[in-house]
Amino acid sequence: MRRWLKHWPWALLAVLLLVPATLVWLNVRDEDAIVDxxxxxxxxxxxxxxxxxxxxxxxxxxxxxxxxxxxxxxxGIDTPFGIVFAPNITPDxxxxxxxxxxxxxxxxxxxxxxxxxxxxxxxxxxPNYTRVSRxxxxxxxxxxxxxxxxxxxxxxxxxxxxxxxxxxxxVWRALFFRPRHFEADPARSAVWNRGAYLVQxxxxxNACHAARNVLGATSGPTDLGGGLIAAQNWYAPALTWSPGExxxxxxxxxxxxxxxxxxxxxxxxxxxxxxxxxxYSTQYLNDADLHAMAxxxxxxxxxxxxxxxxPAGEALLQHGAKLYATxxxxxxxDKGEGAPPAYxxxxxxxxxxxxxxxxLVRMVLGGGFPPATAGNPRPYGMAPFAMVLSNDDISAVVTxxxxxxGNEGSMVSSFDVQRYREGSGP
Amino acid sequence: xGLDRVADPALRRLAxxxxxxxxxxxxxxxxxxxxxxxxxxxxxTVCHGPSGRAATDGYYPRIAGKPAGYLYNQLLNFRxxxxxxxxMTALIDTLSDDYLREVAGYFASxxxxxxxxxxxxxxxxxxxxxxxxxxxxxxxxxxxxCVQCHGPQLTGVAPWIPGLLGLPADYLNxxxxxxxxxxxxxxxxxxxxxxxxxxxxxxxxxxxxxLAAQPIPANYKPAAALTQPLPxxxxxxxxxxx
Numbered sequence: 001m002r003r004w005l006k007h008w009p010w011a012l013l014a015v016l017l018l019v020p021a022t023l024v025w026l027n028v029r030d031e032d033a034i035v036d037x038x039x040x041x042x043x044x045x046x047x048x049x050x051x052x053x054x055x056x057x058x059x060x061x062x063x064x065x066x067x068x069x070x071x072x073x074x075x076g077i078d079t080p081f082g083i084v085f086a087p088n089i090t091p092d093x094x095x096x097x098x099x100x101x102x103x104x105x106x107x108x109x110x111x112x113x114x115x116x117x118x119x120x121x122x123x124x125x126x127p128n129y130t131r132v133s134r135x136x137x138x139x140x141x142x143x144x145x146x147x148x149x150x151x152x153x154x155x156x157x158x159x160x161x162x163x164x165x166x167x168x169x170x171v172w173r174a175l176f177f178r179p180r181h182f183e184a185d186p187a188r189s190a191v192w193n194r195g196a197y198l199v200q201x202x203x204x205x206n207a208c209h210a211a212r213n214v215l216g217a218t219s220g221p222t223d224l225g226g227g228l229i230a231a232q233n234w235y236a237p238a239l240t241w242s243p244g245e246x247x248x249x250x251x252x253x254x255x256x257x258x259x260x261x262x263x264x265x266x267x268x269x270x271x272x273x274x275x276x277x278x279x280y281s282t283q284y285l286n287d288a289d290l291h292a293m294a295x296x297x298x299x300x301x302x303x304x305x306x307x308x309x310x311p312a313g314e315a316l317l318q319h320g321a322k323l324y325a326t327x328x329x330x331x332x333x334d335k336g337e338g339a340p341p342a343y344x345x346x347x348x349x350x351x352x353x354x355x356x357x358x359x360l361v362r363m364v365l366g367g368g369f370p371p372a373t374a375g376n377p378r379p380y381g382m383a384p385f386a387m388v389l390s391n392d393d394i395s396a397v398v399t400x401x402x403x404x405x406g407n408e409g410s411m412v413s414s415f416d417v418q419r420y421r422e423g424s425g426p
Numbered sequence: 427x428g429l430d431r432v433a434d435p436a437l438r439r440l441a442x443x444x445x446x447x448x449x450x451x452x453x454x455x456x457x458x459x460x461x462x463x464x465x466x467x468x469x470x471t472v473c474h475g476p477s478g479r480a481a482t483d484g485y486y487p488r489i490a491g492k493p494a495g496y497l498y499n500q501l502l503n504f505r506x507x508x509x510x511x512x513x514m515t516a517l518i519d520t521l522s523d524d525y526l527r528e529v530a531g532y533f534a535s536x537x538x539x540x541x542x543x544x545x546x547x548x549x550x551x552x553x554x555x556x557x558x559x560x561x562x563x564x565x566x567x568x569x570x571x572c573v574q575c576h577g578p579q580l581t582g583v584a585p586w587i588p589g590l591l592g593l594p595a596d597y598l599n600x601x602x603x604x605x606x607x608x609x610x611x612x613x614x615x616x617x618x619x620x621x622x623x624x625x626x627x628x629x630x631x632x633x634x635x636x637l638a639a640q641p642i643p644a645n646y647k648p649a650a651a652l653t654q655p656l657p658x659x660x661x662x663x664x665x666x667x668x
Contacts, residue, residue, distance in 0.1 A: 065507075066505075066506055066507035067505075067506030067507040067508060263520075275519075275520045276519075276520065279520045329457070330457060331457050331459070331468070332457065333456055333457045337456055337457075338457070339456070339457045339458055339459040342459030342465075343457060343459055366513065366516050366517070367469050367472075367517060368469065368516060368517050368518075368519075368520075369469065369517070369518070369520060369521055370520070371520035371521075372520065372521045372522040372524075372525045377522065377524065377525060378466060378525055378528065379466070379521075379525075380459055380465065380466045380468075381466060381467065381468060381469025381470070381517070382468075382469055383468060383469045383470075383471070383472035383473075384469070384472065384473070384513055384516075384517060385472070386513060387472075387473060387513070388472055
């Protein structure tokens, strides 16, 4: 012990050097050397393929501001750590990616580092995009380079300390990110593997459909266990194994395809952030790819789907029943039977009984339409009740809906309603 | 695969029990989603009143019978962030240009009587000031008169320019104020923004009060076309409206 103590300055020095060196190494491992230049030209097929892949990745959702030029950036993504502003990815030399080579673009997608060497925030879902193939990354690059350049300066992120520092981001990446290639499962069909590639990679489904830890990391692209989208207060239901949430194991693949393509099918509507996904991304995917995603998502059901139930008081239910008859029954029916596909049934509807009740409450508050897609161009709408019904009223009516006609949901308090009043997104 | 293949069997399945229900005079008939715009637009009427006649609280404006191009531009403005009212943006955020044009056309085509309005109380000199600005503008400040664009009877000009009568003073005040601080915008060049910049707050209030106090003409229809050139270039006028 005493001998060790004698050498403590050397030990300290070693630690001081070793920690940053390890951190740097963890952040640049598995990188390819960049040998190409920005003037490489893609073929017409690559550009067309890239356009399709940009849809699959829903790049536009973040890289286009409301009312702004396509792909010129500027949209703020609200996170628990502050606002991350998506950059300009048009080929403008000064403000966009005009000076990027295919190698730089690949490093951004696969390794999460920008052309100037900066580490990128994982609001850009490179923990998913790292699984995109080099061939697809190049096609995306050539497509973006084919767009008209838009001169629009990037807005700096508005993140709180310490999240605004590259060191903190480096630590985050050391803990939660490792570049990796998509590995096909030889035991599964080619269709299943294609679905896995799309869902885990460009589709970045788990960016919403998985829980995040306190540092905002998910457990990885295969986790589709459901999660509350922090800043928006919409709940993205579990997809793979939960019969009580968004599990589709017992759906026909064609129903899954219809929902992703049209935004409605006989049983369900998409709403909230998923309406944007259908509108800007999945409605443009071909049937073969949508089918592959459906096959992948039809994973086995896990049976431990336990829900908490709180009994609701009789007075609350009576008040709820009265409000239901006045405001809801005309479209959704006296017995919650609905008029699909215009008005979804409420009886036996998982979106109604799901835990947490975020989506049902958001739906009653904000109303709205499913996306106007090519397959459903003139959707029917639901009125917003935020200005009509009080928190107590909404608590009563949604509790009534969640516990009637065989539905076995829990009570929703007016406190819950207030919580979901504060949220963004369509 | 078109929606028809999804929609039709479902609607057919619904139609039969519904007819049977009606025949048997059952109290609880299954709901039917009629294939009409009126049915589709139920989402709008909770705030904008039955058939878009305007609500009683004076804030949500009438949309029925307004010029189609004006309504279409407002829907685009909400979707693209030039007008800010979060519930309205959220409501129509995922709708297409084509559908919004149809929505605008539907509400424009409704011909409904206007409700009697309670004229706001205002001191006579404020109303006189309001009337002078609406009818003559203020040459010293290069402020055009409202009637130069919104029609000699202030009933608007089809299809892009709205009428100014039959709107609550609070709504008019709110909109002009929003333009002044830049949270309501229109397609560039934004002529209305330039006009409002030339109006001090007391003039905005006077114009809003006077307009809201006017009786509604028996035949409240937008004029068919502009009779004189606009005093300022306006981005909202023109464009394609099929």
